[in-house]
Each structure stands twice: as C-alpha cells, then as structure tokens.
Amino acid sequence: MSGAWAEVDHELCMGTAMCRSVAPQAFSLGDDGKSSYVSSAGASLDALRDAEENCPVQAITVHEDEQG
Amino acid sequence: MNPVDHPDNFLAPAVWGNPHPYFARLRSTQPVSWNSWWNGWVLTRYDDVDFILKRSEKVSAATVAPAMARATPEQLERRATTFRMLGSFLPLNDPPDHTRLRRLVNKAFTPATVARLQPGIERRAKELLDAVEGRDQFEVISDFSHPLTLSVISEMLGIPDEDRTEVGTWGAQIVPLVLEGRDNSGRREVAERVLQEMEQYFRKLLQVRRRGPRNDLVSALAQAEDAGGLLTEDEIVSTCILLIFAGQETTTGLIANAVLALDEHPDQRERLVQQPELMPGAVEELLRYCGTAFAVTRMAKEPFRLREQEIAAGDKILLVLAAANRDPERFPDPDRLDISRNATGHLAFAGGVHYCLGGPLARVEARIGLNQLLARYPHLSPAPQRLTWSDVIIAREPASLVVDLSGAGRGVA
Secondary structure, X not given: OOOOEEEEOOOOOOOOOHHHHHOOOOEEXXXXXXXXXXXXXXXXXXXXXXXXXXOOOOOEEEEOOOOO | OOOOOOOOOOOOHHHHOOOHHHHHHHHHHOOEEEEOOOOEEEEOOHHHHHHHHOOOOOEEOOOHHXXXXXXXXXXXXXXXXXXXXXXXXXXXXXXXXXXXXXXXXXXXXXXXXXXXXXXXXHHHHHHHHHHHOOOOEEEHHHHHHHHHHHHHHHHHHOOOXXXXXXXXXXXXXXXXXXXXXXXXXXXXXXXHHHHHHHHHHHHHHHHHHHHOOOOOHHHHHHHHHHHHOOOOHHHHHHHHHHHHHHHHHOHHHHHHHHXXXXXXXXXXXXXXXXXXXXXXXXXXXXXXXXXXXXXXXXXXXXXXXXXOEEEOOOOEEEEOHHHHOOOOOOOOOOOOOOOOOOOOOOOOOOOHHHOXXXXXXXXXXXXXXXXXXXXXXXXXXXXXEOOOEOOEOOEOOXXXXXXXXXXXOOOEO
16 A cells, blocks of 8 residues: 555546556546546555556656545 | 449548548438448447447457458468468457557557657658758658658667668558558458568567667567566567557658648648747647548447447447547537647547557657658648559558649649
C-alpha cells in the first residue's frame, strides 16, 4: 500500500487499457470504455508510475501525497 | 471477388478521388449500413465508431485465424509465411495475446521516450531538405517524408545504414495485402515473397544483436525473448516486421496529405508560416481532417444490435475513422480545416486497446517535417498533376505528390 494515487484525464483517455494491463488493481474501464482510477490498494507506487509512463496519450498523473 | 463496378465499391476512382461526400451521405442516411461489395457493415458515425473501438469483448481484430480456417491446404502452404507472420501482428490480435506483445514495445513509443528522438528527427529533416535545395520541384514522398520516417524507425530498431535502402522497399510491397487492397493481381504472392525476405532479415539481425546487444529495439526484443519465454521467436520477428512497416507507411502519407490540405486552406497555411508554434494543435487537426488511416476492420464475436441493425457473430465491420472524424455532431463544420479547433478525441489513431502504438512518434515526425517544409518553402504548392490515391481500404494517401517550390504551381487535377 502506498500513499500515492492517480488521476485519469477523461478528455485525453482513448481507452487503450495499458494502465489496466500494468496496474489492474488500480484502474477500471467504465461503460464509456475510458479508464478511471479506483484504488491504490494492492498497487505499488512503481506500478502506478509504470501506468503513467505507459499511457500513450499521457492521460494519467500520479500524485505522491496522501489524499485521493 | 466482387466486380469493380459494383455500386458499393467506394474504391472506384469516382468515389475514392474524394470519398468524403459518399461517406457523409451514409453517415446521415444509413450510419450502420451493409456493404455488399465489401461484404460487411460500414459504420460512419463518431459515436458508433468510438463505441466499437472500445469494445474488444464484442468485436475481434484477429482476422488471420478465420482466414486460415477458410483456406485450402494448398493455400495454407503457399501462404505459410504470411499467415505465420501476420498471425502475430499486434493490430491483428486480441487481448490477452495483444496485451502481452504490446507491453513489450509500448515504452519505446511513449511521448516521453519519443521526445528524446526529436533532435535526430530535426537533423534528418534538414539534411533531406538541404539535398533538394536549389531545385524548382520535388516529390514530397520519395524525396522527403518516406526517407524521413524510414530513417527514424530504422534508427529506433537498429537497422544498419547499409541495409536501409533495401529495407525501405519492403513496406510498399506488402501494403496491398496488409491494408486491404482489392486488386488481386498477385498481391498475395508478392506479400508472401517479401514477408519471407523480411522474416529472414530480422531473424538474422536478432541473432547478431543477441550476441552483441546495442541500445536499440531489436536488441531489447532479443533480450526479452531470452529473459522470459513470454514470447515466441515468431512473435518477436513479426513485431519487428510490423514496426518497420507501420513506422513508414503512415506518417509518410500524413505529411503528403497535410501538404494538400494546407494548399486547399491557404489562410491556415499562412497562419502556420507566421506562427510555427501552432504546429502541435495543427497536427491534431490535420490528423482529424486527413490522417492516413482511413478505416479499420473488426469482426463481431457475438450478435449485437446497433441502430436497429442486427449484427451477427462473424460479420465483418468496417469502422470508417475518416468519416467519424468528419461527423458534424462531434466536430462542427467538419469539412473545414481549422488549426485552432480543439481536435482532441479524433480517431485518426483509432482507440481502445489498438490505439496506435506509434501515435506519439507520428505526431513528432509530422510537427518537425511540416514545420521545416513551411519554414524553408512558405510558398510551396502542388505542381500541375493528376493524383493517384492508394488503392487500399485501410489507408488513403497519394502515390506521389510533386510540389513547386516557388509557389507557381497550384494545379492538382
């Protein structure tokens, strides 16, 4: 469990699901086919950073503070 | 194959020369329509195309296995390399195979990684324009956009300089097969032979890089194969073939299409000449207006209903990206190129799990290529010529585009 959390910009998200493939616990795809951040329980900061870096449209921002 | 003069044949020169009115009519009257020439459904509305792109549980991109199931034993043998190599092509696979393959190469094409390639791309674009300096005319594709994209993707993969000319001839020869041409005169035989050459080439290069790894993608792929047993050698070779192919055949056409679009909209071109910093937004709008990828193909995995039409399991579906990108419900006044429009959300790179891997690279190449072209030749315009458009369903780009550098031209027929 990390204190980090992530945001997904729905304007940018193209539903590529790369974040789901690198951090399946942290993201889910909604009915619109776009990704949302659900929880960092079970996802390490590394996994979140990996999702941020792998997103082809840079729709994910990881925050290292305690809220979210 | 269905006859060329079939009324649904949108590759007929009378339609394909300017296909937008044809697809605009479909979009407003029959957004989900059966095309008996192509033998499948044609979708033209933004919402529908976007919806289907993101439903990999409903539709499949894996079209090679069904083709193999239909083939005779003799065809399977005659086209063995085609089936084996295209069978592992990323865009022709569904999750979870697709996910496993894509994760391996994804990081090489993220915006952050691609930004580091910028100085090399700028240098190469400048060299190419220096080489035509002093001429009255040049051909955009063979003199500029193709050598530019070829050298960028070759550099990434680690293709030795001395091989690049030959490697650069392969892509165009497999286009009629991979991008759904309809001219059957030998496209399958040519593709089989060229794919064999490509396979042999990359198998050898993978061996060389395994012995002496460098900082390139082929070395990374060779190491990934050794490390995990997660990927077969066929999958790795196929991915190399895909990258060298897609790395050239797409942005090459985008730059040519953009030159034409800017010529049709001289006010927009003038703004870009005056304010090159507008280029990133302009490239998004150019992707929307005239991106190379015209459509993508899917196959229904299960029956479903869409706008009162019953789509059956196994039906082919053509998602017309170019029509979705000109849907007035999504982009007002869609036939006008407006570089200050917010074109975010365009489907030029498709969407969902198959969203173009190379999108970030295409953007950077197009920005640099177009900015340098316009900076050096602000009055560049197409010379008098009759354009021939690529005779394939998946991509639309001119076969060649000669431009006058003085601005005397203006003559596309």
